[in-house]
Amino acid sequence: MTKNALVTGITGQDGAYLAKWLLEKGYAVHGVMARRGSDSLWRLRELGVADDVRYIDGDLLDVTSLIRAMEISRADEVYNLGAMSFVGTSWTQPILTAQVTGVGAVNVLEAVRIVNNKARFYQASTSEMFGLIQAAKQDESTPFYPRSPYGVAKLMAHWATVNYRESFGLHASSGILFNHESPLRGPEFVTRKVTLAVARIKNGLQKELRLGNIDAKRDWGFAGDYVQAMWSMLQQKAADDYVIATGTTTTVRNMCEIAFAHVGLKYEDYVVIDPEFFRPAEVDVLLGNPAKALDQLGWAPTTSLSELIGMMVDADMRRLEHRPA
Numbered sequence: 001m002t003k004n005a006l007v008t009g010i011t012g013q014d015g016a017y018l019a020k021w022l023l024e025k026g027y028a029v030h031g032v033m034a035r036r037g038s039d040s041l042w043r044l045r046e047l048g049v050a051d052d053v054r055y056i057d058g059d060l061l062d063v064t065s066l067i068r069a070m071e072i073s074r075a076d077e078v079y080n081l082g083a084m085s086f087v088g089t090s091w092t093q094p095i096l097t098a099q100v101t102g103v104g105a106v107n108v109l110e111a112v113r114i115v116n117n118k119a120r121f122y123q124a125s126t127s128e129m130f131g132l133i134q135a136a137k138q139d140e141s142t143p144f145y146p147r148s149p150y151g152v153a154k155l156m157a158h159w160a161t162v163n164y165r166e167s168f169g170l171h172a173s174s175g176i177l178f179n180h181e182s183p184l185r186g187p188e189f190v191t192r193k194v195t196l197a198v199a200r201i202k203n204g205l206q207k208e209l210r211l212g213n214i215d216a217k218r219d220w221g222f223a224g225d226y227v228q229a230m231w232s233m234l235q236q237k238a239a240d241d242y243v244i245a246t247g248t249t250t251t252v253r254n255m256c257e258i259a260f261a262h263v264g265l266k267y268e269d270y271v272v273i274d275p276e277f278f279r280p281a282e283v284d285v286l287l288g289n290p291a292k293a294l295d296q297l298g299w300a301p302t303t304s305l306s307e308l309i310g311m312m313v314d315a316d317m318r319r320l321e322h323r324p325a
């Protein structure tokens with residue numbers, strides 16, 4: 001029997017990779033689509049799956065639309081990937097962030113509980129919840145200390161997931177994913193901002209790259225690897241929480257070095273530090289310990305940071321070659 005999956009955030013980076021993964025596994029994939037002015041299907045189109053997803057109008061802020069989406073999709077598995085996901089914006093739009101990223105998750109949990117409490121639920125939790133880190137390597141038992149309104153909202157969603165599991169017996173799992181990137185990453189996030197700039201500089205379209213705190217360290221992996229872990233969590237007998245990470249950390253500075261070197265340039269010649277991109281409170285370093293996922297899910301990352309950044313620079317170079325004149 002074909003399984004039905006319902007994905008919020010279907011138009012985002014992870015939504016696109018997850019849709020492709022699930023379609024390849026034979027799922028009928030239903031995506032909750034928030035109403036937007038501009039074309040939001042470009043990622044699904046780039047992966048060649050835009051016509052294979054069944055779209056359902058809906059918004060994380062409107063629980064009735066999520067109940068309707070549960071009814072239409074007859075979902076066996078629900079992946080809540082929708083969020084206001086850009087940390088920087090969460091200081092200027094904290095209420096929206098709390099509502100979409102925090103309360104939105106509770107809305108999805110309620111829709112699952114009301115329509116089909118046997119459906120399995122995945123919450124897109126984040127290493128941002130560790131914030132001011134309380135252990136050198138963060139795992140499932142590391143205490144949280146969020147440093148942004150986004151991190152605070154995600155913590156609410158995370159604990160709501162745990163609470164619905166414990167209160168109502170929902171098969172609700174939380175994936176605590178560290179930063180994951182790809183050629184489909186939004187251009188506001190630092191890796192894509194850098195790879196896009198490298199391609200533009202190489203093509204003579206840009207002279208410099210303005211960045212904030214390049215001493216921050218992140219544990220970066222490839223989004224294509226990470227969506228497989230999401231699916232894997234929902235195939236387990238019991239729901240649980242898992243850290244998904246590579247187990248290595250790198251500064252933004254070194255990531256820049258890799259990206260510029262990929263096209264034979266030196267980052268020092270182009271990067272300009274601009275206070276505009278510093279955050280009111282920074283997460284200085286993230287480094288995950290994915291041992292539990294390795295052990296229980298058999299999941300492991302397959303893509304090194306150099307491979308990932310190379311793939312992103314190459315994709316941005318190709319996009320510039322094919323842009324309309």
Ligand code: NAP
Pocket residue numbers: 008009010011012013014015032033034036040058059060061080081082083084085086100124125126127176177178179180181186
């Ligand atoms: P993304 O590219 O920013 O995608 C976010 C998605 O949420 C988009 O499809 C967006 O739709 C949708 N969305 C926003 N507001 C909505 C609303 N009110 N109702 C319904 N949908 C709404 O994020 P991502 O990188 O794919 O990440 C997926 C999830 O994982 C997010 O929850 C993110 O917070 C979390 N996460 C990401 C990372 C990472 O490193 N990528 C790490 C840990 C956790 P529009 O584009 O139409 O606005």
Ligand code: G4F
Pocket residue numbers: 085086087088125126127128177178179180188189190191193210211212213214216217218252277278279282283286
């Ligand atoms: O790429 P970023 O914006 O990602 P950030 O803040 O780590 O958040 C991402 O990962 C989280 C998982 O830990 C997700 F939950 C979240 O949704 C998102 O996907 O920034 C990375 C680092 C930060 O320390 C930031 O201060 O890069 C630093 N940075 C330095 N200059 C910059 C810039 N970040 C951005 N976006 N733009 C800059 O110019």
